[in-house]
Amino acid sequence: MVSSERVPTMGVDKHWRCYVSPAFVERTPVDELAGVWMHEVAHLLRDHHGRAGRLATTDHHRTNLAQDCEINDDLVADGIPLPGFRVVPGDFGQPDGKLFEEYLPHIPPTPMNHDCGSGAHGHAVPWESQDGHNVSPVEAEAIRRQTAEAIRAHGRARGKLPAGWKRWADQLLEPVVDWRAVLAGAVREAVAWASGALDYTYRRPSRRATAMAGVVLPGLRRPLPRVAIVIDTSGSMGEAEVNAALSEVEGVLAEVGIRGNRVTVLACDADVHTVARVTKTADIELAGGGGTDMRVGIRTALSMPDRPQVVIVLTDGYTPWPDENPACRVIAGLVGKTPPQPPAWVEAVYIR
Known part of the structure; x- marks a missing residue:
């Protein structure tokens, strides 16, 4: 006082x-x-x-x-x-x-x-x-x-x-954290991790090349990663929740400069029904409605010619998962009130 x-x-x-x-x-x-x-x-x-x-x-x-x-x-x-x-x-x-x-x-x-x-x-x-x-x-x-x-x-x-x-x-x-902020943070962090890989390129000569006459040294580049989004289209998934989560992911990827042919969307229940590179959410066709096995979607994503460095899975969690980490970042956007816990190597975001 x-x-x-x-x-x-x-x-x-x-x-x-x-x-x-x-x-x-x-x-x-x-x-x-x-x-x-x-x-x-x-x-x-x-x-x-x-x-x-x-x-x-x-x-x-x-x-x-x-x-x-x-x-x-x-x-x-x-x-x-x-x-x-x-x-x-x-x-x-x-x-x-x-x-x-x-x-x-x-x-x-x-x-x-x-x-x-x-x-x-x-x-x-x-x-x-x-x-x-x-x-x-x-x-x-x-x-x-x-x-x-x-x-x-x-x-x-x-x-x-x-x-x-x-x-x-x-x-x-009992603080309630907005799932959108958590999902956005996880996606940004995963993209930054994948973008951290450096590669050599002769398209951008090294700044040190001028010190070595007659020798062309390659420069370094930091490529943007490719991202695969696996969407659970089984009968237990609510379309409104999936669209909300997908819009958030789309917005974050666009914000960090990843869009167009660097994003592939796979619609999957117990099988992969559609694989498409999309530029906006409206282009996505959510085919399916049967059982659930996200292992199939993850496996298909990783077997594509342009292998993704980040895989984002939007699911209700009632699915088997791969037995081990598939050597890339995997984020699960878990839709619903009480989704089961995925394996420890999956970064889980609970979408209420």
């Missing part, structure tokens, strides 16, 4: 110091002071300054208002009294229960009338100080987890929690 004549009401910095105006304390009822205290602490618990740093906007006042909307709807739902200057989602025609990132596009430029500090929007403000104890990132995370566990225990005891606080506690204690 930092007593400050410069802060208008209360605010927090990203080092978990809370600045309090003595004049504001004098004129504000105790129950409303408790509400403001909970509001400011919520900025820190919900890592608002960290999340704000990942946004493209530079209007930290609008960001602060959106964050206030995320917090205050839960405080109001829990019957916590707040001063008259409170901001709620309804002020901007928005429903309760959303994250501040969702509220932000709906908040117009508004004159600055309250600033919660860098602990909210991440920008240092004049009334913040460098003196006093800093809460380290490790301590901050421990405080968040302890608070989330207490909120859960409170909910079990009383049977009622504001939706926003329950969602925050659940996500902190």
